[in-house]
Amino acid sequence: MAERRPLKYIDPVRYPEHANQPVRNARGWILLASTVLVPGSVQSLFRVRRWAKISLILTLIGWALLLIAALTAIFARGFLITLGTNPFVLTGVTAFLAVYTLNWIVCLLDTVRRVKLVTLSPKVRRTFLAASLVCTLVIGGGLAWGTMMINSQRQLMTDVFAAGWGQRAVDGRYNILLLGSDAGKGRTGIRPDSLSLISIDAKTGKAVSIGMPRNMQNVPFPEESPLHKHYPQGFNCGDECILNAVYQQGEKHADEFDGKTPAGIQATKDAAEGITGLKVQYYAMIDLKGFEQLIDAMGGIDIVSGKRVPISSKVNPKTGKHGPVKGWIEPGEQHLDGYHALWYARSREFSSDYERMVRQRCVQQAMLKQLDASTVMLRFQDIAKAAPEVVSTDIPQLQVDKFVDLAMKSREHQMESLNLTPPKVNPTHPDFGAVHELVSSTIEASEKNAEDTAAGLSALAGVALATGGMHITAAQPEGGNGTDEDDKAICHVP
Template sequence: MASRSADRRARSGDAEPGLLRALALTLASALVWGVAHLVTGRRLAGGALLGCFVLLAAAGAVAATFFRVDIVELAVKPDWLSGIAAGILVLGLLWVTVVIRSYQLVRPGGLSLGASTAGTVAVAVLCFAVAVPVSWGAYSTYLYRDALTSIFKTGGGNGRPVDAKDPWNGQSRVNVLLLGGDAASNRQGVRTDSMTLASIDTKTGDTVLLSLPRNLESFPMPPGPARDRFPYGFTGDGAGTPGLLNEVYQYAEDHPDLVPGAHKNRRGPELLKATISGILDQPVDYYILVDMFGFADIIDAMGGVRVKITSPIPYGLRGDVLQPGDRVLKGKEALWYGRSRTASDDYTRMGRQKCLLRAIAKQADPQTVLTKFDRLATATKHAISTDIPQELLPAFFALSTKVKDGAQIDSLQFVPPLIHTGNPDFALIRKLADKAVTADRAKSSPSASPSASPTASPTEGGTRPVTGAPSPGSTRTPTNPVSLDEACPS
């Protein structure tokens, strides 16, 4: 009996070093599939696993090097996202199976209970290390797809099928109405206090932002029921709606007969798009509405946004102040930065809002998006509504890449002293909007002349260049757009 016990201890002692070797081979197999199989003489299975691993790695490297844009464009295709999520889970399951099977092949016999338990725990930890990032990847893909399909609906572009080769249907520009909705707790409905038409060159990404003030009055309504009710311009409906441009959205929602056939939450956008199209004499293809309080959640999900404040801005209701200097603003602070009219005016606020959007666009880098993806997806889902269809997302993504990678972004605000909001000169508004868009189009043309540059605008007295772009705190408004890179402090 003593002899048999001693023999077992001897075998167990010989197996202990073998356990370390087995764990090392299992780790190697987790990093490069097939190692354990090849070491144990299973050449066919080992070669197959190694071949699959090399093929997957090579395919990933080639795709990341040569097809990066195509891969990123797949991220805005919901069907592909479903397949990617499923593929990630299958890959993770296969990977964990390889790890477990590798350990089974190289595990030595005769291990003591303690050594056997330690080996099993080590392999379980290794499987966990593989499963966690795989599960996170699949879950994030699901969250992203859910947010994408919640915000963007199917239905083609403007009622027509989207041609993958020509998604813009020959359009040289696409015009998107950017709306900031202020659904405050002390008021009923949504007021679109920020209204900007982004006219984007579909080839270069160069953009002109045409901004209308919230308090514009006496504007014409589009033909149909709206103009029938307000033949001489929008006048509102009593003290609650005195007739300002920011009331049109909610007025349409409250009066379905003005937009027959449109569903709830679509009546406002449709009437406002048509109204602004008439004011500017520019087509409005799509809209994006951002709820300003949801906007604060997006900024918090990013970890804040860095802006340069040039003068003190009152913050909150307790007398706090956003002091001048480089500041990282939290969501509510950024909301006040963009909305505050204390010691300033609507037009100064409009300038700050554009600079805030510019700062967010520049700071929403891939690292920020990836590390805070779940919070960003949830916040974005609840903050944004739009009529941009899913089918156009790849084209819009490619266009946004051009805008982010150095396209010129110019801004023109129709505010005093250029435009008197109480009695606007709509002929002048349309003329200046046309000049801004035409100048941007001419700038991207190889044959553009110097006078067609956005830094100069033809007037009755000749060509007047812009000298000194206004800051967000200035109310001076030139008759031609100015670059946001110059207008926003950095």
């Protein structure tokens, strides 16, 4: 009788030729799933030690970062926003994701090679190749897209926002001057077309919008302003000395300013302080010539227009009148692209400065309301590309997280508005003492409303707990609409 040879174990992972067909097929799927979830695991099985070690370390770091980000989003949203707006952190994350994505794709391709497609049954082979391609496109493409998104965020932070440290809130508020101009960064002859001051409660995010007419005269400058010594009684030299001419006065005396921001901007901030009695920490200027591009990047905006607004022809220099109207933006609910939104905000023909200010505020509020998470995710590349050409600001990079958090809180409140226009204020002969009182009383009322809203929400939460966890949703006030019926008759945000 012949001697029986002892059975010898053959590893089916590394030597699939000696395994039966079901084992070979299962082996292929297991290796593919392993490399998709844990890049480097397959290389470790095949004893490619150095590559496997590096890949597994990258995988461990990647999963750890994902877990930390998820937990932080739930329990410490503010800290996550801080990290997400820090250019140094974004640079590091971009570099890591680029390396991780490249390694993931190479690991997947190497795994497909090591599976040895000839060992799979014909039917499984086709399915396996299709699954590998889908994984490459979906996961690899997703990682590449995420890398580009984070890099765009990094570029946006460095291109738009300033370097340096931030300023503290004054009397519990941040005050930001918003300017709309027809001239972009670095151009001469800037005359802000629209001016408003946004005063934000540093704790609640409750905001007040203060509209200042561009033709306001006799604007005072604080004593510490370089222009105060030139105009100690206010900017008073006739009809030409109006608010939107202050910018050029600042540029004229640029050597007297500190040079940290354009002298015209600093002068206009000083004028806004003199008008409102509020300390202005920052500014943001929107170039209306690039505004059209930003609106289009957002996919347009929705407003409800109460009046017919013309798209005007150029002014005839001889007659000083517009040519024939080229078109109209009709009353009712409208979805406006960049071109029509720009005309809606700027059109002067057949309307007063007051109506124009209200329309500009409607456009701003529509942008803020519709710039939600889904819009940003879907159109972030276009928005990030357009923003540096449209917006300039002295808000520092290190304080952006604070304002992002306040912007999210502000969605819980209705923005109050105050327009320094007739009949409340006479732009030609304004009483700035009365204006200061008007601003102060509006802010006090806004703060009280915020406290009442917070108390009401707390009471609702208490009732929900007392009723055994019944789901109760507080009706949120609609943000963006004017507080006066006159404003709403001109336009509002749906």
